[in-house]
Every structure is written in structure tokens, then in C-alpha cells.
Amino acid sequence: MEVEVKQQEGFYLKAIVTDVLENSLDVVYDRGCRKPETVEFSQCRAVFIENAQQKRPSKCGDIVDALVPIDKNNDDFQAYKKMKIREIKGDFAVVCSVDNSGDGNVSALGSEVIPLDQCRHPAMCAQIDASSVKQCAISVPDDLVNYFVRGEDTFKMLLEAVSKVLIKFDQEDKQIVVKSFFAGALKKVQILKDTFLLHSRQKMMLLNRHEETMKMLAAQEPPDEFFEEFEVQTAMMGLAIGSQGANISSVRKLEGVKEILVDDSQRAQGFCKIKIYATNPEIAEQARNMLEFLQKHVKVPHDKVGQMIGKQGKSIQDIVDKSGVVRVQIGEENPEHGLVDFTFTGTRESIANAELMVEFLLKHIKEMDEIREEEEECKRKLFSSRHSPFPYPNNGWPSHQLNASQRASINGGATNRRVQGSKWVERVQQPMSGQPVPHNGGGKGGGGGQKHRAGGGGGGGRRSQAPQRNRRDKADDE
Known part of the structure; x- marks a missing residue:
């Protein structure tokens, strides 16, 4: 069922009706020049008078609906536009665009040269509305319901015989609904409906037998094979085959692997070819991943x-x-x-x-x-931001928290301590750094700083018992 839809630019585009709604139509434009859409009846018109052009030929000065290109880059996109015939030369006409002013005058805006048969008298078309759509229904037997559910291909024979109709199958009501703007088209459908149903039943039975035959044939034929071929370096072939052929044997046991062939004819060039035949591409790829070793x-x-x-x-x-x-x-x-x-040496994965x-x-x-x-x-940054890294002298420790040994360690030596009465007597012993140790004299030998017992001429001792007793007595006297 065909209509012409008015566009915003003022021309009419050919369209095919795909469905009839209450106040609108679903349309698909001819040659896909624009997207399918839903349009109101007021935008649509239909050609009701055919072959009128042969009875009333066009002449110069006529206002006609001319089929002209609407896309300069594509002459296949054409639309009907109101134009005036300015000149006729043989089978061609020179037409110019017109603009209807409010006073009824026509002014020329542009011109086109088109075949004369593309000029149509405006009276051949008429505006349509919901009442313009006529319809009839064909009851469908129960055994044909599943056949017509398959789609529009089941109506192909009827559509070829009767033009300008829209055919839909109503599965709920089990009937074929035919719609058209022309009563004559519906009359042809009524004449052909019984023959159409008979032919449809015969076609359905034949298609069912064909489908069964195809299923049986598919069950007997082997599945299609998928082929994978790749190269493996000669040095990697030992890994691909595996110890005593273990790896390639495990690949052959995969479900879906039909055959694995190793072509070593190019071993001298440093590689071998492995060919895998499988029932589907996933299995072929899995087998390849298990055999393709590389570095x-x-x-x-x-x-x-x-x-x-x-x-x-x-x-x-x-x-x-x-x-x-x-x-x-x-x-x-x-x-x-x-x-x-x-x-790394291994499979690609x-x-x-x-x-x-x-x-x-x-x-x-x-x-x-x-x-x-x-x-x-x-x-x-932390240590460079202060003059000294410690907040106290003595390497960061307050003096009252240090014992004698720690203070001596800070001053560079160790402290020897012993108890004399009730007092601590401390002496700092300088470290043995190779420098002479000062002493208060001693025997002739002047010996080196060993500790000796009282008496004798063991001179050179840093300390003797006699001076210590004198110091103790002096302290007692005081």
C-alpha cells in the first residue's frame, strides 16, 4: 500500500505503508531516502486515478506534480513537487518551481529538465484520512496457523497478484487482514482467497518435507572442519611433541580434534609446520595453544x-x-x-x-x-634543619642521667671505680691510643702503667698503696 508523504520542504516523498493505526500510518520511504517514521493522515495523499495522463496529455503552461531529484549528488532520490511546464521538447519538458502566493499568482523559482511522463496532473491525487482505509479478512484453518506465523513471505504470492494492499496475520483471531485504499483491490483478494489458502497448504507440506530431509542429511554428513596452520622453530619441536610424544598425544585426545599433521619438509630452514583439523574453531585454537612453543x-x-x-x-x-x-x-x-x-620459553599463553x-x-x-x-x-631535611642533632650536650643525654661510666665514655675513656669508706672514688683511664700515659714517677724502671701492690721499687706505677693511705688519713683528720 503506497502513499505520498508531505515533507517540511514542501515536496512529497513516496512511501510504503507498514501498518495502519487509528489516526496515523507507519511508513518506510522509497529507496531509504529518509528514516522510517509514523505520520498523520493529514500529511499523506494517495493516487486514486490511474492512466489519466494518457487521456489528458500535458501542455505548456500546465501546473503539474513533477517527479524531480531532491539531492544534487544522487539522482535516485526523487520527490513530487508542484511545478509549471515552461516548454516541451519531444519527450522532455522544461519545468520550473512555483510559489503559491496569497493572491493566487505563480512565480518561477527554478527549472528542471525531466521526461514528460514524470509530469502528473494534480487531480490524480487526493488527501486521505482514516475513513479512506478499507479492509477485509480471510479466515485461516487451524492447520495453517503455524505456517502464516512465519512472516510476510507466506503472503508473497498474494502480494504479487494484488498490488496496493497491506496484509497482516492476526494470530489471536486466526485470520488474514487485508487493507487498502481501493475497493477494487479488496475484491481481487476475495476472488483469490480460496485458491491462495489451497496453494498455501500445499506449499506448507512441501516445506515441511524439505526441512525433514535437510535434518536427515545434516545428521549423516560429517561436521565441517576447521583448519589451523602455524610454524614452530625446530629447536622448539621437542617441547611441542613432548617426551615420547606425550604432549602431541594429549592434544590428539581432545574432543573435537580430528587430525594433527607435522610437516618437517622445511626443517633445514629452521622451522616445521603443524596443521590442526578440528570440528570447531575453539577446539582448533585450544590445540594450537598447547602445541605452539616459542621464545x-x-x-x-x-x-x-x-x-x-x-x-x-x-x-x-x-x-x-x-x-x-x-x-x-x-x-x-x-x-x-x-x-x-x-x-622465556613456553606456549604463547x-x-x-x-x-x-x-x-x-x-x-x-x-x-x-x-x-x-x-x-x-x-x-x-630533618637533620640539616638544626645546628646539632641533639637537644642536650654530651651527645644528647642530660648530665644528671649519666653514670660515671657513661660520662667517661663521652669524654673518650673508661672509668675505674672502687669503694673507699662511704665515698665513690673515680678515675678516668685514658684509652690505649699509643700515646704515653702521664704518671707521678716511680722506680728507676719507670715502667708502664701496670697496677702493683704496695712497697718495692717497682717504680713507674700510676698508683701505689702508700699515697692512698696518706690521702685516707688526711681525710680522717679533717
């Missing part, structure tokens, strides 16, 4: 190598275990770039896991180093 170098800054390896190799062993790589080799330092190659863990660990190490640097900088 990849991951760059690590030389100053981070120790932390990357970890104490007793714990960190790097953790990466190997969790990623699934076969092994890792640590190369020599590159003096130009300051980087060290960590060469395991190497990707190892790369992920290396990057993660490097970021952690970098973050920890930055925190340590900030801490050291804070300490430097």
Missing part, C-alpha cells in the same frame, strides 16, 4: 635484576611456576641500554602470563624505590 625476550633494567630474581631465586621461580613457562634464561647486561634480557607478572613486579619494585627515596630525603 620471547623481556627487557629488565639492570639495577632491578637482583630484585627480580629475589632471594635464592624465589621471585623468578614464582613467575615460572605460576605462568606455566618451561624455563627462563637471564642474559648478559647490555651496556648501551642498561637492560638485561629475560628469555604462558609467555603472556610471564610478561604480565614481570611487569607487575617491576611496577612494585619501582614504587618501593620511590617511597625509600622520599624517606631518605625527609631524613636529610
Whole structure:
């Protein structure tokens, strides 16, 4: 069912009605020149008089509906526009746009050259409303309900026979509803309805048998094969095949793997080809991941190598275990770039896991180093902000909290103490630094500062018992 919809620019676009509502129509524009939309009846008109142009040919000066291009870049987008025939040359007409002023005068605005049969008399079209839509219904037998539910393709034969109609299937009421602006179209539908239902039943039975045959054929035919081919370095083929063929045998046992072929004809060039045949692409990809071994170098800054390896190799062993790589080799330092190659050997997936863990660990190490640097900088600022790092003399300890030994230690030596009566007697012994120790004389030998018992000529002793007794007696006298 076709209509022409008036646009804001003033011209009319051809459109196909997809549904009839109470006061509007759902339309799809011809050749998709604009998006589908819902339009009111007042915007629409329909062509009710056909072949009138043959009875009343156009002539110069006529006001006509001319089908002209609306897009300069695409001549396929055309619309009907009110225009005036200025000149006719053979089968072509020169038409000019017109503007209806309030006094009924027509003024020329532009011109186009179009085929004469694209000029249509305005009286051939008429405005439509809800009452313009006519309809009829065809009752559907129960055995055909599921057939017509399939969609508009089931009405294709009827639509080809009767034009300018809209056909919808009402599953609830079990009937085919036909709508049109033309009573003649509905009359044709009534004539063809019995034949249409008979043909539809025959077509349904044939389609059902065809579907059953296709199902049986699909069950007998082997499933489609999916093919994967890739290259593996000759040095990696031992890992791909596995010890005594264990790895490739486990891949062959995967459900869905039909065949695995190894082509070693190019072994001299340093690689072999492996071909995998499987029932679906997921299985083929899984088999490839298990067989495709390779090596990849991951760059690590030389100053981070120790932390990357970890104490007793714990960190790097953790990466190997969790990623699934076969092994890792640590190369020599590159003096130009300051980087060290960590060469991982394994499947593509395991190497990707190892790369992920290396990057993660490097970021952690970098973050920890930055925190340590900030801490050291804070300490430097803290100690450089004062003249002395201690708020007290004596290396930061108040004197009343120090014992004799601590005070002697601060002054550079150790203290020997002994009890004399009820008093503490302290003497600071200078450290043995190679310098002579002062003393108060002694025997001829002048000996070095050993402690001796009272009497005798052991001279040179730093202290003797006699002077000490004199000092004690003197103290008692006082």
C-alpha cells in the first residue's frame, strides 16, 4: 500500500505503508531516502486515478506534480513537487518551481529538465484520512496457523497478484487482514482467497518435507572442519611433541580434534609446520595453544635484576611456576641500554602470563624505590634543619642521667671505680691510643702503667698503696 508523504520542504516523498493505526500510518520511504517514521493522515495523499495522463496529455503552461531529484549528488532520490511546464521538447519538458502566493499568482523559482511522463496532473491525487482505509479478512484453518506465523513471505504470492494492499496475520483471531485504499483491490483478494489458502497448504507440506530431509542429511554428513596452520622453530619441536610424544598425544585426545599433521619438509630452514583439523574453531585454537612453543625476550633494567630474581631465586621461580613457562634464561647486561634480557620459553599463553607478572613486579619494585627515596630525603631535611642533632650536650643525654661510666665514655675513656669508706672514688683511664700515659714517677724502671701492690721499687706505677693511705688519713683528720 503506497502513499505520498508531505515533507517540511514542501515536496512529497513516496512511501510504503507498514501498518495502519487509528489516526496515523507507519511508513518506510522509497529507496531509504529518509528514516522510517509514523505520520498523520493529514500529511499523506494517495493516487486514486490511474492512466489519466494518457487521456489528458500535458501542455505548456500546465501546473503539474513533477517527479524531480531532491539531492544534487544522487539522482535516485526523487520527490513530487508542484511545478509549471515552461516548454516541451519531444519527450522532455522544461519545468520550473512555483510559489503559491496569497493572491493566487505563480512565480518561477527554478527549472528542471525531466521526461514528460514524470509530469502528473494534480487531480490524480487526493488527501486521505482514516475513513479512506478499507479492509477485509480471510479466515485461516487451524492447520495453517503455524505456517502464516512465519512472516510476510507466506503472503508473497498474494502480494504479487494484488498490488496496493497491506496484509497482516492476526494470530489471536486466526485470520488474514487485508487493507487498502481501493475497493477494487479488496475484491481481487476475495476472488483469490480460496485458491491462495489451497496453494498455501500445499506449499506448507512441501516445506515441511524439505526441512525433514535437510535434518536427515545434516545428521549423516560429517561436521565441517576447521583448519589451523602455524610454524614452530625446530629447536622448539621437542617441547611441542613432548617426551615420547606425550604432549602431541594429549592434544590428539581432545574432543573435537580430528587430525594433527607435522610437516618437517622445511626443517633445514629452521622451522616445521603443524596443521590442526578440528570440528570447531575453539577446539582448533585450544590445540594450537598447547602445541605452539616459542621464545620471547623481556627487557629488565639492570639495577632491578637482583630484585627480580629475589632471594635464592624465589621471585623468578614464582613467575615460572605460576605462568606455566618451561624455563627462563637471564642474559648478559647490555651496556648501551642498561637492560638485561629475560628469555622465556613456553606456549604463547604462558609467555603472556610471564610478561604480565614481570611487569607487575617491576611496577612494585619501582614504587618501593620511590617511597625509600622520599624517606631518605625527609631524613636529610630533618637533620640539616638544626645546628646539632641533639637537644642536650654530651651527645644528647642530660648530665644528671649519666653514670660515671657513661660520662667517661663521652669524654673518650673508661672509668675505674672502687669503694673507699662511704665515698665513690673515680678515675678516668685514658684509652690505649699509643700515646704515653702521664704518671707521678716511680722506680728507676719507670715502667708502664701496670697496677702493683704496695712497697718495692717497682717504680713507674700510676698508683701505689702508700699515697692512698696518706690521702685516707688526711681525710680522717679533717
